[in-house]
Amino acid sequence: MNKTVLAAIAVIVAMLGATYLAVGTAGGIGGDGGLVNKLAVLGAVVLVIVTTFVVTKYVRQMQNDTASGKLADENWDGIGEYKNELPFGWAVIFLGSIVWAIWYFLAGYPVNSYSQIGEYNKEVTVHDVKFNEQYKNMDDETLKEMGGSIFIVQCAPCHGLQADGLGGKAADLHERISAESVKHVLMNGSSNNLLGTSMPMPDRNGLLNTNTNALITDAEIDAVSKYVAGGLKATEGADVFAGACAACHGADGKGMEMVAPNIAEMSPAMIDMVLNHGKKGAMGTMPAFTNLTEVQHKAVDAYVSSLSKK
C-alpha cells in the first residue's frame, strides 16, 4: 500500500468520525432516528467513500500514467496535442445537442416560448372557467352578496360604502331618485340615451300639464319632484304627475319600454342601463361600467335594487 491509499483511508475515517460526532445517535445510527435520517446518514457515508475513491484513482493516475498515442504535427510553443479519437459519450452528446438545437429552433421555441400576455390570457381563462362553474346557478342571496362586494370596489368611491351618495356627491341609492334630480330633469329634459331611443324627454318648455292645459309651472315642478322622490305615495303632487308625467311614465310610474324609464322604484333593468351607458344628471356624470361581466352586472343590479327595498 502506498501513501496515497493510506491517506485516503485516513480521510474516510476522519470524515465519518466527524459525521458521527456531529450527528451522534440522533442521526439514526443508534436506531431511533427514523427512516429519513437513516437514509441521510447512509447517503453521507456513501458520498464520502465514493468521493475519496474517485479522487484517489485520479491522483494515482496522474502519478503513474505515461503519455501514449500519436502527437499532432503542429505544436504550440512546445505543447503538443494527441490525435485521440473523440470519446464515444462526447460524440453522442455533441450530435444530440445538434438535433436538439434544430428541434428548439423549429418547434421548441416557437411553440413553447414564454410570453407574459400568454400567461395572462391563461390566467384569465382559468379564472373564467372556475368562476362560471362556481356561480352557474346562483340563488338571490349569493347574487346580492357578489353585488355587494363588487359595489365596494367599483361603486363605493363615488356612492360611498353605505351607498348614501356621500352627502350629495352621487346618487343616494337607498331611494329611486332625489327631488333635486327630478327637478333637474324637469327643467333640462333628458336625452333618453339610456333607453336607446332618439326621442328625448323635453325640458319644461315642452311639458304640458293636461289638467290645466298649460305648461308646467314652478310650483307644480316642486310639488311633483317631491311626489316622485317620495315614491309616488303622497297625495300632494299626484294630480300634476297624472297630468304631466303619466302619459309616458305610466300612471304607476313604472315606465314604458323604449319610451320612458321606471321612476317608481329601482329596477334591475334600469340599473343595468346605467351601468352600460353611464349617466349625466343633476349631481354630475357617472361613467359606464362596461368592464364588468354580465354576471357581475346582474349581481350589482340585484344588490342595488335591494337597497331601496329595505
Add this chain to the structure above:
Amino acid sequence: MFHWLEKNPFFFAVAVFVVIAFAGLVEILPNFAQASRPIVGAKPYSTLELTGRLVYIKNSCNACHSQLIRPFKSETDRYGHYSTSGEYAYDRPFLWGSKRTGPDLMRVGNYRTTDWHENHMRNPAEVVPGSIMPAYTWMFTNVADVDTAYAEQLTIQKLFGVPYNAELPMADGSKATVALADTLDGARASALEEAKLIAADMKDQGVKDAVAAGQVPEIVALIAYLNRLK
C-alpha cells in the same frame, strides 16, 4: 486579419464588442421601434390636456400614482386592459411611475368623472375614507401655464413629427384630428374652449368665474388630462 487580432487582445476585445453590438442593433432595434409605434387609437395631447399633464408632473403625482397596468388579472379587473408600449407613443416623458402609494391612473378617465375629481382633489378623505392623499386646494386658484404647454406642443411637432392637425385612425374605424393652433393666442383660445366644457361640469363657483373671465385654473387642466387617460 484574425491572426493579427489573436495577438492583440485589446483590439480583439474591440472587435468582439463591435460584433455583438451590431447583432444587438439588428435584432433589438427594429422590434423596439415597431413596438413603440403609436397604437391605433392613440392621440397626441391637446393644449389643455398637455397643460394638465404639466400640472400633474409639477405636483409629482407620478411619485405616488403609476400609469402602467401589468398583465395580471387582479390588475386588469381593477384598472382595465393592460398597458401596451404603443399607448405611450405621445408621452414625453412617460409617467409609468415606480411606486403605487395611490392607485394606478393609466385609464382613470374610464371610471372617474369631472365632478368626482373636483370633490376628490379638494378633500380626498371625504370621498375615499382613509385616503392619505393630501388635498390640492391651491389647484382651484392657481392659473395653469398654457403657454408652456403650447411651446412643448410646437417643439414635439417640429422635432419628433408628432401628428397634430393630421387625421389619425381610431379603434372604431373613424378618424380623429387633434388641432394645434398656429399662434399662441389661438392656442390660449382653444385651451379656454376646452376648459369651458370641463368647468360646466364643475360646482366650484370660483373656478367657473375664472374660466368665464378667460383664465384656466390648474384643476381644470388637470381634470382635462385625467379624463383623457383612457
